[in-house]
Amino acid sequence: MSADQNFLSLLTGSFATPAAENPTVVMMEAAYRHHGLQARYINCDVPREALGDAVRGARAMGWIGFNCSIPHKVAVIRHLDGLGQSAALMGAVNCVVVRDGKLIGENTDGKGFVAGVERLTDPAGKRMVLFGAGGAARAIAVEMALAGVRHVTVVNRGEADGRSLVDLLNDRVRPSAAGDFTATFVRWEGDHAVAADTDIVVNATPVGLFPDVDARLNLDVASLRPGMIAVDVIPNPPRTRFVRDAERRGCRVIDGLAMLVGQGRIAVRYWTGIDPDEEVMRRALLDVFGEPAQA
Numbered sequence: 001m002s003a004d005q006n007f008l009s010l011l012t013g014s015f016a017t018p019a020a021e022n023p024t025v026v027m028m029e030a031a032y033r034h035h036g037l038q039a040r041y042i043n044c045d046v047p048r049e050a051l052g053d054a055v056r057g058a059r060a061m062g063w064i065g066f067n068c069s070i071p072h073k074v075a076v077i078r079h080l081d082g083l084g085q086s087a088a089l090m091g092a093v094n095c096v097v098v099r100d101g102k103l104i105g106e107n108t109d110g111k112g113f114v115a116g117v118e119r120l121t122d123p124a125g126k127r128m129v130l131f132g133a134g135g136a137a138r139a140i141a142v143e144m145a146l147a148g149v150r151h152v153t154v155v156n157r158g159e160a161d162g163r164s165l166v167d168l169l170n171d172r173v174r175p176s177a178a179g180d181f182t183a184t185f186v187r188w189e190g191d192h193a194v195a196a197d198t199d200i201v202v203n204a205t206p207v208g209l210f211p212d213v214d215a216r217l218n219l220d221v222a223s224l225r226p227g228m229i230a231v232d233v234i235p236n237p238p239r240t241r242f243v244r245d246a247e248r249r250g251c252r253v254i255d256g257l258a259m260l261v262g263q264g265r266i267a268v269r270y271w272t273g274i275d276p277d278e279e280v281m282r283r284a285l286l287d288v289f290g291e292p293a294q295a
């Protein structure tokens, strides 16, 4: 073995169950290869009752960080040493980072979303309509509020989850948001018409996710106007019906790959200090989803 040989990899990965269909490993390892990093991303199927052992194992093996997905995003918190600002507000962690030897929980879902939006516009002062009130919607709403949006309308079928998200935004996030930030709840009944002064419309429900690819949101498509920004969280397929409808209405569109790649890019930055090439990560995912690469 010569002096410059090193057979030890930096270790990262994901703890979730089920895990077999999670394509994140593909984009992360594509980024590692592209940037010549001797790092691995291991996709681990970790049952609920084994999460504590998995985290202790990651500590013992010197992992530099890991993602958590369903069902561990809340449960992982008690195994960590601290939380970042938005993860603390959301009460959910999807990315664990080692800082000064401590495991710190971050939430990069919403940060990845914001990064996608910022390519088209500054969120500051904007009005956003958000369909859904689950984990993705919470991450998006909290991070967009911290990024300066002025108003969020949460549109959800289930009233309890919708109101709980709006209460979180108004009671806990507002002090850290821009001065005049507010959030309101609208119960989702029939085809929702988006208010004409809306700047950003977001689908944060699973509607459109493979295999039900032609599912349509209960949305009055005619209420979408040119100039609005329409954002979908569905990464597979990226060209959902919502994306296609919004494009036809003249909206500027961001697909669900942007959020997925955006949160992965932030994780790589947190873990390695390298800002990876998003296009490499996006192409790796498109190869998996079997779609031609698009601009």
Ligand code: NDP
Binding pocket: 109, 132, 133, 134, 135, 136, 137, 156, 157, 158, 161, 204, 205, 206, 207, 209, 233, 234, 235, 256, 257, 259, 260, 261, 263
């Ligand atoms: P949750 O189960 O936590 O929440 C789902 C939300 O969607 C709920 O508010 C639910 O409302 C609503 N909903 C579900 N089905 C319908 C329907 N048929 N019509 C209207 N509303 C519906 O899921 P998540 O928030 O964790 O995930 C949502 C989607 O976001 C998933 O498809 C996931 O793949 C995607 N996602 C994408 C990411 C990315 O990086 N691109 C990251 C994270 C998630 P109700 O309370 O009324 O049932």
